[in-house]
Amino acid sequence: MKIVRDLMHPGLLTCRPDATLGQVSVLLTQHHVHALIVSDRDGRSIGIISDYDLLAGEWLSADSQSLTTMRHLTAGELMSSPIDTVEASISLGAAAQKLIEKDINRLVVTDQGAPVGVVSISDFVASIAGEEKPLRSTVADVMSDAILVCREKTPLISAARTMTQAGWRSVLVVDAKGTPEGVVSGKDLLPCVQDDVDEKLTVREIMHPVLTIDMHARLREAADLMIQKHYHRLVVVDKDDPQAFPLGIISSFDIVAEMARPGSTWQK
């Protein structure tokens, strides 16, 4: 039986509690990760901050006063605390169940209480696919104009494999004309970690509804929609032709990448 230690990424990527959201966004994009552990001067892990948390920067900056406040907000103020942990020796099924129950994307792995690594939903998807998770050396994860697609009849294992190989966190399900039917994300696949995957299962059985946004919508609107609906990605469509093949996908990571861009409001 595989245990968490077999899947986890050893080591922790950290930031200081006084790092601004702009600084955190740079660290996330530099390391191509979706979360950092916030640690104090003594190296103790005190919280976790993710790309999704950073959406709050765009979400709440409705006016210049709010923007100023959010630009000065620190990782220590926005982080989730306490950190959700899992012991390295427990089974993958039990760890997946914890992710489902807590509705979170990652767990800090501990060895007799001491943090030793991180395990995320993407790691579990890789385990379903039966493949090693590649290093995120490409920009595929943050590209917004390329879309990973499949049809409703695509086997679930095949979708997991494709997501893992491409290093993507979701796959868009379309019909014969390219109209979006649903999305399969790592979260949809998590319940399969606990059971033997039925090879006949298709993405139709597990996909969730698509949430769309117009290509001309402001970034703040995208952040607002993601946070209110608890989605990590939106399908970008042309509102004049919503049934057409989508123009792209915008993820929480794309917004963080924009925050990290030199010259953006968050880097001034």
Added chain:
Amino acid sequence: MTSSSIGMGEQDRLEREKFEDELKRILNASDTAGIILRVIGSLAFQKHCQKYGYLQAAMGRAYTDIDFAAYHRQTKEIQAMMAGLGYQENREVFIVSEGDRAIFERPEAGLHIDVFFEKLDFCHAIYWKGRLEVDHPSIPLAEMLLEKMQIVQINEKDIIDTIMLLLEHPLGDEDHETINIKRIAELCSLDWGLWRTTTMNLDKVRQLAQGYKQLSSEEKVTIASQVTIALNRIEHEPKPLAWRLRARVGDRVKWYKDVDDVQ
């Protein structure tokens, strides 16, 4: 609806009856015409608090206007009905609010009618959709409480109305003669800003009620108990991720809208 002095002061019986009689006349007309028009504001509290309604006059809570909730789809019928009752509409308010609010006046009688379509949208938005059919002639008791609790700069008149409501009606999970605290808790769990203002104001009501000499010791205990029950229910409602993320930012970013007062 927001100025601190408006709604407080001596008001003789005749003046109070003028508003109460006019409310009956408008409600009769709307019922006859099949219009869903529900009273909000001070007169709603008077209508729904048969036992404790006397506190308004006793505490110097005066009527200044008559406020209603309605649906957009009946805008034209309401405008026609009010014209038939002798009112002139302030069209500017209707246009500026993009049809969300209408003001009707009979200056010679000193009567001012406010109609809020689909929602009450001051510091926080309280939506009517599917709720105006629940009670008659007022909006449901849960929305009456929220109508007051959504005001960041809450006034004495709002405190008095809330005290009456909490003394008169129990808290529960339904609407019939009950303050549906389940609905209030659900709405507060969807919007951190509404939660922040509502819980802040409930606590203010609990504290300020203790200072009214018009209230007995038992009544003060009842109010404190009702507020505690309400706060506990709101606190224990599960909060989604958006709420929890907004809570981490807290008061650092303004959580309410400023109110442009239209009188």
